[in-house]
Amino acid sequence: MLKVLLVDDEPFIMQGLKVIIDWENEGFEIAGTASNGKEALQFLENENVNLVIADIRMPEMTGLELLETLRKDKKSDVYFVILSGYADFSYAQQAMQNDCTDYILKPVDKEMLLKVLNKVLVLKNEKNKIDEDNKKMKQAYLARHLISLIQGKYDEVNLNYVKENMRCEGGARYVEIQMEQLPAGDEILDSDMRSLQRKMYESCVAFLGADSAHCVFDVSVNEKVYDIGFIFSDYMAEEAAKTERKYLEDLRRYICDNTQKNIVMLVGRKVSDISKIARSYGNACMLRSFQGFRIVKSIYYYEDEVKISADGIVLCKDSLDKLLRTVEQNNHLEIRNAVAKFYDEMSSMGMNGESMNLNINYLLFHLLVITSRKYNEHFLNSVLS
Numbered sequence: 577m578l579k580v581l582l583v584d585d586e587p588f589i590m591q592g593l594k595v596i597i598d599w600e601n602e603g604f605e606i607a608g609t610a611s612n613g614k615e616a617l618q619f620l621e622n623e624n625v626n627l628v629i630a631d632i633r634m635p636e637m638t639g640l641e642l643l644e645t646l647r648k649d650k651k652s653d654v655y656f657v658i659l660s661g662y663a664d665f666s667y668a669q670q671a672m673q674n675d676c677t678d679y680i681l682k683p684v685d686k687e688m689l690l691k692v693l694n695k696v697l698v699l700k701n702e703k704n705k706i707d708e709d710n711k712k713m714k715q716a717y718l719a720r721h722l723i724s725l726i727q728g729k730y731d732e733v734n735l736n737y738v739k740e741n742m743r744c745e746g747g748a749r750y751v752e753i754q755m756e757q758l759p760a761g762d763e764i765l766d767s768d769m770r771s772l773q774r775k776m777y778e779s780c781v782a783f784l785g786a787d788s789a790h791c792v793f794d795v796s797v798n799e800k801v802y803d804i805g806f807i808f809s810d811y812m813a814e815e816a817a818k819t820e821r822k823y824l825e826d827l828r829r830y831i832c833d834n835t836q837k838n839i840v841m842l843v844g845r846k847v848s849d850i851s852k853i854a855r856s857y858g859n860a861c862m863l864r865s866f867q868g869f870r871i872v873k874s875i876y877y878y879e880d881e882v883k884i885s886a887d888g889i890v891l892c893k894d895s896l897d898k899l900l901r902t903v904e905q906n907n908h909l910e911i912r913n914a915v916a917k918f919y920d921e922m923s924s925m926g927m928n929g930e931s932m933n934l935n936i937n938y939l940l941f942h943l944l945v946i947t948s949r950k951y952n953e954h955f956l957n958s959v960l961s
Contacts, residue, residue: 578700579607581637583616583630584659589682593629596686598922602693613637617645620652627655627696629680632671643674655696659684714735718866719792724803726750726795735851742789746810747846750856751824752775752795752864753831755804756838772837773802779834780804783827787812795857801864807853808843824875838874845878899939904946 577600584590588610607625620628630639630647639658642947643916646652658671658679671679672750677699678692707910721737724730738744749851753776755769773794787809795805806827813823825843831839840864844856859878899914918935 577605578626578696579615580627580629581605581608581619581623581625582687583608583610583613583628583634583642585611585631585634589631589659589684593684596684597689597693602690602692603697613639613645614643616642620654621647625654626700627677629657629659631659632661632679640671640674643676647674655699656915657692657696660919701775714741715789722789722807723793723795723805725850725853726792726807726857728857739796739849742809743787744809744812744850747848748810748856749846750853750860751806751808752803752842752844752860753806753828754801754842754932755835755863756839756840769802772835773804773873775835776831776839777804777836778799780806780817782825783830806890807850809850821875821877828874828903839877840873843875843877900943900946903943914940 580599582590582593584593594606596763600920604627607623608619610619613630614637615626616630624660628642632639643658644655646654646656650866653675655677656675657677659682660671660679661682676883678695680688680692721730721734722742724734751930755772755776764894771772777791777793780791790807790812792805794803796803808820808824810820813820816823818826824843828841842860844859844863847853847856856878862880863876863881863890899911899918902910902914910927
């Protein structure tokens, strides 16, 4: 319903306007009335309306003066229709120069009023479409800058644009939101996965409301990962009077309910500022790599899955990567040396069982990747030969 303010100093005209048509049936609602321009201004200070229909001649402030006041310094872009007598036709033309939507000659004709109202509806629909298109373009532009931050490939232009166009004060985490992994052997079409991904995004946006810019569609560069990204900021849970974990669980449950799918979250480590969000994104990607080797959960928190010492992550990545390179090169002597160095490093760091599991899982995951790649190369060579 578009809200209408009727402005006329003649009670008979005012009453006639109220009953001449079925306003609600035409998509309008009479929000209020005023007997002159000053009363109308006072009303508009407290109420938002879409359309003002005002007599051109009134005491204290005329319809023209009211229109000029509203248009001055772009104070209001409300649709404005002038009621004019034949003798005031030249004034009505002047009103059109002040961005008046249309004018109606007195006595008011029902068909003419309906025609003008239909024009207002068309203009409003066109404006809504333009506003929606502009909003989508702005969201897409912001998402591009935000993805640059998430992936760690950004400059001051990207960072400043994000800070100017979305709330990002305080600590933040990157949260990857994905559908639960399908059981082995189950398949689903890419188009269906994309559709479910879109539903996840729309559900996340609906939950976040004013903070919807924090949700980003399709962050992963992997074409087979149908995820959405979410930048969680501390203030979100604080303003919702919830703990961080309760807020994320409520978001996960909301998306589950709206998609009718089981949703999994990978929550990266908290960083102090949005400019460091790439670190948290890297944590979430690591959790995704380990996911197949961990106990099945609905939300994986980096701090829970990866034990951290005073020196940082307890992951012997350099030793593990060297070991993986020797395996790929099939150098038996170097493999033995690399294994010994890996275990020596774990021992010297005083790792507990959980940390050792983390390192072994990392190793197993990448060994599977190497095995799969070698198998594919062997298969391809056998076919070609």
